[in-house]
Structures are given as C-alpha cells and as structure tokens.
Amino acid sequence: MLQIESLKVFHGLIEAVHGIDIKISKGQCVCLLGPNGAGKTSTLSSITGTARATGSVRLDGNDIMALSIEERCKRGIAISPEGRRIFSNLSIQDNMIMGGAIRRDKTRLAQEIEEWISHFPVLGERRNQPAGTLSGGEQQMLAIVRALLSKPRILLLDEPSLGLAPQITARVFEIIRDLKKQEMTILLVEQNVAAAMEVSDYVYVLNNGAISSHGDVGKFGDGSDLMDELMGVHR
Amino acid sequence: MTLRLNINQRKGLVGSTLLSLLILAIVGAYYLWGESYQARILYATFVNLLVVVGLQVFMGNAKITSFSHSAFMGIAAYVAAICVTPAAMKAISLPDAPWGLNAFELSPLVSVLLALSITGILGLLTGLFMARLTGVGVTIVSIAILVIVHSIFLHRTDIFKGNQAFFGIPKIFDLPHITILAIAAIFIARLFRESAFGLQLRACADDEIGARAMGVDVYRTRLIAWVIGTLFFATAGIAYAFFLGTISARPFYFNFVFLTVAMLILGGLRSVSGAVIGTLLITIGLEVVRWLETGPDLGIIKMPQMLGLSGLLLGVVIVAVMTFLPNGIMGNREIEEIFKKDPG
Amino acid sequence: MDYVIQQVLNALSFGAEYALIALGLAIVFSIMGLVNFAHGEVIAFGGYSMIVVATLLTGNPWVLMIMVLAACVLIATVLERVAFRTVRGADLTTGLLTAFGVSIILQNLFLLLGSPRPMAATQFIFLDKTLTIGAIRVSSLQIYETVATVVAIIILLTFLRRTTLGIAMRAAALDFEMVRLCGIRANRVIAGAFAMSGLLAGLACIFIMARRGSVSPHMGFDPVLTAFVACVIGGFGSLPGAVLGGFLLGICEVAVQVLLPQSYGGLAQAVVFALVALILIWRPDGILSPAQEKGDKI
Numbered sequence: 057m058l059q060i061e062s063l064k065v066f067h068g069l070i071e072a073v074h075g076i077d078i079k080i081s082k083g084q085c086v087c088l089l090g091p092n093g094a095g096k097t098s099t100l101s102s103i104t105g106t107a108r109a110t111g112s113v114r115l116d117g118n119d120i121m122a123l124s125i126e127e128r129c130k131r132g133i134a135i136s137p138e139g140r141r142i143f144s145n146l147s148i149q150d151n152m153i154m155g156g157a158i159r160r161d162k163t164r165l166a167q168e169i170e171e172w173i174s175h176f177p178v179l180g181e182r183r184n185q186p187a188g189t190l191s192g193g194e195q196q197m198l199a200i201v202r203a204l205l206s207k208p209r210i211l212l213l214d215e216p217s218l219g220l221a222p223q224i225t226a227r228v229f230e231i232i233r234d235l236k237k238q239e240m241t242i243l244l245v246e247q248n249v250a251a252a253m254e255v256s257d258y259v260y261v262l263n264n265g266a267i268s269s270h271g272d273v274g275k276f277g278d279g280s281d282l283m284d285e286l287m288g289v290h291r
Numbered sequence: 292m293t294l295r296l297n298i299n300q301r302k303g304l305v306g307s308t309l310l311s312l313l314i315l316a317i318v319g320a321y322y323l324w325g326e327s328y329q330a331r332i333l334y335a336t337f338v339n340l341l342v343v344v345g346l347q348v349f350m351g352n353a354k355i356t357s358f359s360h361s362a363f364m365g366i367a368a369y370v371a372a373i374c375v376t377p378a379a380m381k382a383i384s385l386p387d388a389p390w391g392l393n394a395f396e397l398s399p400l401v402s403v404l405l406a407l408s409i410t411g412i413l414g415l416l417t418g419l420f421m422a423r424l425t426g427v428g429v430t431i432v433s434i435a436i437l438v439i440v441h442s443i444f445l446h447r448t449d450i451f452k453g454n455q456a457f458f459g460i461p462k463i464f465d466l467p468h469i470t471i472l473a474i475a476a477i478f479i480a481r482l483f484r485e486s487a488f489g490l491q492l493r494a495c496a497d498d499e500i501g502a503r504a505m506g507v508d509v510y511r512t513r514l515i516a517w518v519i520g521t522l523f524f525a526t527a528g529i530a531y532a533f534f535l536g537t538i539s540a541r542p543f544y545f546n547f548v549f550l551t552v553a554m555l556i557l558g559g560l561r562s563v564s565g566a567v568i569g570t571l572l573i574t575i576g577l578e579v580v581r582w583l584e585t586g587p588d589l590g591i592i593k594m595p596q597m598l599g600l601s602g603l604l605l606g607v608v609i610v611a612v613m614t615f616l617p618n619g620i621m622g623n624r625e626i627e628e629i630f631k632k633d634p635g
Numbered sequence: 636m637d638y639v640i641q642q643v644l645n646a647l648s649f650g651a652e653y654a655l656i657a658l659g660l661a662i663v664f665s666i667m668g669l670v671n672f673a674h675g676e677v678i679a680f681g682g683y684s685m686i687v688v689a690t691l692l693t694g695n696p697w698v699l700m701i702m703v704l705a706a707c708v709l710i711a712t713v714l715e716r717v718a719f720r721t722v723r724g725a726d727l728t729t730g731l732l733t734a735f736g737v738s739i740i741l742q743n744l745f746l747l748l749g750s751p752r753p754m755a756a757t758q759f760i761f762l763d764k765t766l767t768i769g770a771i772r773v774s775s776l777q778i779y780e781t782v783a784t785v786v787a788i789i790i791l792l793t794f795l796r797r798t799t800l801g802i803a804m805r806a807a808a809l810d811f812e813m814v815r816l817c818g819i820r821a822n823r824v825i826a827g828a829f830a831m832s833g834l835l836a837g838l839a840c841i842f843i844m845a846r847r848g849s850v851s852p853h854m855g856f857d858p859v860l861t862a863f864v865a866c867v868i869g870g871f872g873s874l875p876g877a878v879l880g881g882f883l884l885g886i887c888e889v890a891v892q893v894l895l896p897q898s899y900g901g902l903a904q905a906v907v908f909a910l911v912a913l914i915l916i917w918r919p920d921g922i923l924s925p926a927q928e929k930g931d932k933i
Binding site for chain 3: 354355356420423424428430431432434435436438439442443446545549552553556599600602603605606607608609610613614617
C-alpha cells in the first residue's frame with residue numbers, strides 16, 4: 057500500500073535519513089523502532105510532506121513526493137504527530153471538526169464524532185472546553201481521534217506513548233489493537249519496544265538514518281535483544 | 292579604553308578604509324568635475340549615510356526594526372539650531388520663545404556638545420525601556436517616540452515653528468566636514484560591529500536564549516547599541532541644520548524614516564558596507580527619478596510631470612529586496628569579503 | 636447630560652473605528668505573523684474605487700457601499716497574492732518592511748493616478764446627521780458606526796466559531812502546519828484571512844468617507860497607525876485584544892481631548908502614544924496575551 061524507496065530526508069543542509077526502503081501492505085501494522093535521533097520522525101515527516109526529501113514515496117503505486125501536505129492528507133494519509141500538537145486554543149469538538157475538515161459527508165462526520173465521544177466519555181464531558189485543559193493521555197487520544205476522523209487509508213502514529221503513565225500507555229495500545237481489527241493500515245513509531253512489538257506485524261529498526269535490520273515481528277523474539285541494541289547495551 | 296583591537300576589528304579597519312576611499316573618490320570627483328548644485332546633493336547623501344550607518348548599529352546588529360531615528364535627528368537639529376543661532380536673528384525667527392530661548396547664543400562647539408548630550412540622554416532614557424522590549428514591541432514604541440516628538444514639534448510653534456521654517460541658522464558645516472563625519476561614522480560603526488558588544492548583539496539576534504545561556508547581558512548590549520545609534524542620528528541632525536540654515540518639523544517624520552530604512556535593507560542591514568552601498572545606490576536612483584518626476588524633455592518625447600514616482604520607486608525597492616534578496620546586497624558580508632560566498 | 640452622552644458616543648465611535656481596523660490587522664497577524672501596514676492603503680483604495688464607480692456608473696450610495704466593500708476585499712486578496720505570499724514564513728522584520736513597502740507603493744500610485752490633494756466624494760455624508768432624541772442631540776453616524784461594528788464583530792465571531800474555515804483560521808493561529816496536515820489548504824486559510832481583513836477595512840472605509848467626505852493618498856495611514864497601537868495594547872494577534880484595544884484607545888483619545896485644556900489639543904496624539912508606550916513597558920506582550928515562553932517547543 058505504501059512503498060518507500062531510497063528515501064533521503066533533509067533538515068536544512070543536514071541529511072537526517074540516508075536512503076531507506078520501507079514497505080507497508082494493506083491492513084498491516086508496521087513498526088519503526090530506533091533510538092533518539094535515528095530519523096524516525098523525519099521519515100514520517102517525509103511521508104506527510106512536512107520535511108524536504110528525495111527518493112520515492114508511493115501510495116497505491118502513485119508517487120506522492122510532488123504533492124503538497126494538504127493533497128497528501130486528501131489522498132488518505134493522516135498523522136498523530138510527535139508532541140500530539142492538538143489545537144489547545146480550540147474546543148475538543150472543534151479539534152475533531154478539524155480532523156474531519158476534508159470530509160464531504162458532514163452528517164456522517166457528526167455521527168462519528170458522537171461515536172468517539174461515547175467511546176471516550178472524558179472527551180464528551182468537556183467537548184466545549186479548550187483542548188489544552190486535557191491531560192497528556194487525553195490529548196493523545198484526541199490526536200489519534202483527530203487523525204482517524206479524516207477517514208485515512210494509512211495512519212501514522214509518532215510515539216503515541218511518549219510521556220504517558222503506564223496505564224494510559226496500555227489504553228493507547230488497546231486502541232491500536234482495535235484499529236488493527238478494523239483492518240487499518242498503521243505505521244507506528246515507538247520507543248516502547250515491548251508494547252510496540254506486541255501490536256506490530258513487521259519491524260524496521262532505524263539507526264543513524266539507516267535501516268540496521270528488519271523482518272517479521274517473530275524474527276526478533278520477545279524483543280529483548282532489540283531493546284539492548286537500542287539502549288546501546290552490548291553483551 | 293585600550294586601543295588593542297581584535298582580529299575582526301583589524302579586518303574591519305581594512306574594510307572601513309576601502310569604504311572611506313570610495314567616499315573620498317566621490318568627493319574628489321565632485322571637486323574635479325562637479326557642478327556647485329551637486330554639493331548639496333552630496334551633503335544630503337552623507338547626512339543620510341550617517342543616519343543609515345547609525346541605524347545599522349542597532350537595527351542591523353540586533354535585527355530589530357526601529358523607526359524613531361528621525362525623531363532623535365530632529366531633536367538634535369533643533370537643540371543645536373536654537374543654541375547656535377545669533378540672538379538677534381532669533382528675535383525675528385522665534386519672537387515668542389519662552390524661557391529666554393531667543394535671548395542667548397552659544398559657540399558652535401558648545402552647541403554641538405549640548406545637542407549631542409541632550410539627545411544622548413534622551414537616547415539613554417528611551418533605551419532603558421527599549422532594551423527590555425522585544426520584536427514588535429520595539430517597533431511600536433519607536434513609532435510612538437516618533438509620533439510624540441513630531442506632535443511636540445508641531446504643537447510648540449513658539450519654539451520649533453512647526454511646519455514653518457526655522458531660519459537664520461549660521462552655515463557652519465560644509466562638504467569637507469560632513470565627509471570627515473561620514474568616514475568617522477563608518478569606522479566607528481564597523482569597529483562596533485566587530486567588537487565584543489557587536490558580536491554579542493548579533494548572537495542575541497540569532498538566538499537570544501542561547502546567547503543568554505552563554506552569559507551575554509542582552510539588555511546591556513542592546514542599550515549600548517541604542518545609545519550609540521542615537522548619537523549617530525544626533526550628529527546627522529546637527530550636520531543637517533548647520534548646512535541648510537533652515538529646518539522644519541516636516542523632514543523629521545515618516546518619509547525620511549522610510550527612505551533611510553530602504554537604504555539600509557537594500558544594502559543589507561547586517562553589514563556596515565551594506566549600509567553605505569545601499570545609501571549610495573538609492574541616492575543615485577532617486578536623483579534619476581526626481582529628474583524624471585519633473586517631466587524632462589527627452590528630445591523625442593516630453594515626459595509628463597509625475598509626482599510620486601520617487602516614492603513609488605522607494606516602495607518597489609523595499610518590496611523587491613524583501614522578496615528576492617531578503618539579506619540585501621551584501622548579506623552578512625563586508626566590503627573586504629565581497630568575493631566570498633555569503634555565509635548566510 | 637447632553638455633553639456626557641455626546642462624549643461617550645464620541646469614544647464609542649472612535650473606538651469602533653479603531654476596533655474594526657485593528658481586527659483586520661489582528662486576523663492577518665494571528666495567522667501568518669505579518670504586521671500588515673498596507674491595511675490603511677486598502678482603506679484608501681476603497682475610497683478611490685468609490686470615486687471611480689461614482690463618476691462612471693452610479694451615485695447610488697447603497698450600491699457604492701457594496702462596491703467599497705468589494706473593492707477592499709479584492710485589493711486585500713490581491714496584495715496577499717502578489718506581495719505577501721512570497722514573504723510567508725519569513726521573520727517579522729521582513730514581513731513588516733514588505734508591508735511598509737507595499738503601503739508606500741500604493742500611496743504613491745494614488746498620488747500618481749489620482750491627485751496629491753484630497754478629492755471630494757460626498758456620497759456617504761448623508762449618514763452624518765444630527766439626531767434629536769428627547770433633549771439629547773447626537774450624531775447619527777456615530778450611532779451607525781458603533782452598531783455596525785458590534786454587528787460586524789458578532790458576525791465575525793460566528794464565522795470563526797461555526798464554519799470549518801473559521802475554525803481552521805483559529806487553529807492556524809496556533810499551529811499552521813498541523814492545519815495543513817488536516818488537509819486544509821494553506822492558501823485558502825490565508826486568503827480567507829485577507830478577505831476578511833479587507834471586508835473590515837471596507838466597513839471602516841465607509842465610515843471614514845462619511846465623516847471626511849473626501850479621499851487622499853494618506854487617509855488610511857493615521858487610522859492604521861492607531862489601530863496598530865490598539866492591537867499592541869490588546870496583545871498582538873489576539874482578536875478580543877484588538878477589539879478591547881480599539882475601544883480603550885477611543886476612550887483614551889476622547890478623555891485626553893476632554894481633560895486637556897483646549898490649547899493642548901495638538902498633543903492628544905502624543906499623549907495617547909505615550910500611554911501606549913507605558914502600557915507596553917508594563918506588559919510587553921499586551922494586556923490580553925498570556926506571557927509567552929521563549930525558546931523551542933518541545
């Protein structure tokens with residue numbers, strides 16, 4: 057479904073990612089692991105169009121590299137970005153409306169917003185309050201819901217568990233599992249190796265802007281070796 | 292103050308010398324081939340040069356837009372003019388002046404010193420606040436200063452004559468004086484830019500938090516630059532009054548502000564050479580346009596009279612520079628580095 | 636009593652005019668960080684196009700009002716397209732100077748194509764009549780101005796709250812890139828902001844024309860300068876701040892005129908600007924804006 061070939065990503069003059077290949081099939085949950093500064097977020101940025109990049113990114117065979125950020129979103133790419141970036145000055149309801157801004161079927165959108173609110177009552181209780189008043193975990197839920205309301209064909213999640221309490225993290229991964237059941241295609245960037253491997257089908261390990269290993273999730277066992285590698289422990 | 296210069300300052304001396312040679316060449320050309328009316332243009336150019344170089348000191352190094360310079364220039368011009376004009380002349384030009392302002396006269400030197408110190412003190416007082424503000428805050432307060440000073444000029448017609456001419460100022464300065472002043476200004480501004488203060492100021496402009504974390508006292512450096520800048524403007528104002536013999540409030544307002552700011556950004560506000568080059572280029576451009584404005588006879592076609600053309604050109608220059616050349620002609624480079632690639 | 640009501644209305648109508656213009660500045664600033672000093676020339680453009688339409692087509696004031704609004708929206712969006720799109724994302728100084736450049740260009744174009752002197756355009760002065768309500772005599776224009784401003788603000792707020800584009804504009808003030816990531820075209824949001832600021836400028840233009848009965852190249856400069864100040868007082872980029880700042884300035888200006896002796900009338904502007912400078916020194920970010928953190932966002 058999404059095919060990335062010899063992708064290089066640049067920040068100013070610095071090349072952050074040095075030509076990587078990633079393939080994601082429909083309904084698959086692919087996980088991108090790696091230490092800080094490995095180029096995980098840069099990779100996602102090149103898919104959404106917010107970073108300068110060369111190489112090819114193809115969605116269903118069509119190269120999207122030349123498309124604008126907005127057009128890529130319309131083609132079905134949605135992201136819950138690093139740091140969540142919810143619109144803290146807007147109400148929770150308005151945040152969701154922004155998520156579904158590209159939708160034509162506004163009545164269906166309104167229904168879906170209601171469904172999500174019944175799913176996360178805390179969002180409903182405060183739907184008219186500024187989203188900035190939500191806790192970190194709640195903001196993360198909102199960011200994911202916002203991305204989903206655009207009816208994406210592929211969902212990019214950038215460290216959804218960052219800075220969250222273990223219980224809330226579990227909740228986030230529960231959502232990811234639910235999404236998988238609904239055949240959502242997901243590209244997940246995580247530092248929480250164990251939890252990420254549990255929901256993923258395929259794993260790419262990114263190190264210093266290059267892919268150091270990849271394979272089916274089974275290949276990495278319980279992930280403890282991987283953990284050591286990422287943490288820089290050598291035995 | 293020690294005279295030991297750092298390496299960049301020594302490089303600065305080379306650059307300043309080159310710029311001074313350019314100035315001297317222009318003046319020399321005038322004495323050899325020029326016509327007498329051009330002395331006036333040249334003088335005005337060098338007054339503008341003083342202002343633009345002064346603007347570079349604060350605006351260029353701190354990268355904060357400020358519009359109050361013509362106010363300071365006006366203050367100094369009026370103070371110097373009131374002090375130096377003979378009492379007999381002031382009895383005619385300022386018959387209603389209060390506090391015996393029209394009953395004394397001072398020597399040119401004392402007048403200059405008085406004008407410089409009054410403007411400098413005002414610069415210090417405003418600077419105490421300016422240095423604490425950031426970004427748009429500085430711009431708005433500088434506009435406030437400009438508007439306040441201008442309204443006072445217009446309101447106290449008994450002292451300043453408002454938009455009418457304050458006349459009878461003895462003509463003390465001539466082309467050689469302003470040439471020396473312009474050259475001195477170039478050296479001082481360049482040495483400041485390369486001094487520790489200038490470096491700190493430029494560092495703050497790029498990354499205020501970073502510079503602070505390195506122990507740079509942002510307020511102090513901004514304040515110093517601001518006061519030095521006002522002294523430049525004061526000098527320009529005095530030179531203006533001492534040459535023309537008449538002043539009025541009108542030139543010390545927005546139009547002059549735009550003119551000088553356009554000169555600075557065309558050349559590139561981060562470098563002293565840019566300030567000088569921008570001033571010269573815009574002056575030449577404006578002279579051509581002014582000639583077109585009067586509707587000259589080009590032999591084949593008679594051009595119509597077109598008021599507003601010079602203003603139009605100024606606006607186009609500002610927009611074009613900002614769009615296509617946001618760092619100006621020189622960018623971060625000085626004249627001795629002109630063949631180097633602009634580092635950014 | 637008569638006098639008090641008269642002065643209150645004075646303050647309200649001055650404040651309304653500043654608030655209208657300040658809102659136009661604040662909308663654009665909040666979204667793209669541009670201090671649009673050419674806003675005054677948008678107002679002047681409305682005035683000149685009114686003269687053109689009045690001489691060529693019709694003198695019907697209602698048609699003319701619509702034409703003024705349309706002209707201001709048009710010129711504002713055109714300016715965005717030709718001048719401000721290229722400096723989008725540039726730093727504040729670049730945008731500010733570009734806007735000043737555009738302002739100078741337009742002023743001088745008016746000078747070249749129109750006239751350096753004010754040109755009469757009296758189609759709107761019928762709005763300015765003296766009304767006698769009971770024992771009180773007030774100016775009808777001031778009432779219209781205050782009411783129209785309040786209505787315009789309510790419509791604007793509804794737009795910003797209820798429509799997707801409006802919500803996107805508020806969101807863009809916080810995180811423009813995230814708005815684009817939601818699939819909303821950046822150009823649409825910015826063009827929308829400029830169109831709206833043009834509409835507000837058009838409204839202000841109608842009232843300024845009704846009061847002056849003439850246009851001149853520099854007619855928009857002073858009001859925008861004051862409105863800029865209003866924005867700063869309220870907190871730049873804050874829409875409620877712009878309205879608050881506008882009305883505060885209106886009150887200030889009238890208070891200064893009432894309190895200062897007649898002979899100091901010329902200093903009213905100076906006093907207002909001095910107050911502003913003091914407010915800024917007290918609260919550098921304006922009254923309504925929260926203290927901002929410097930440094931990178933995590």
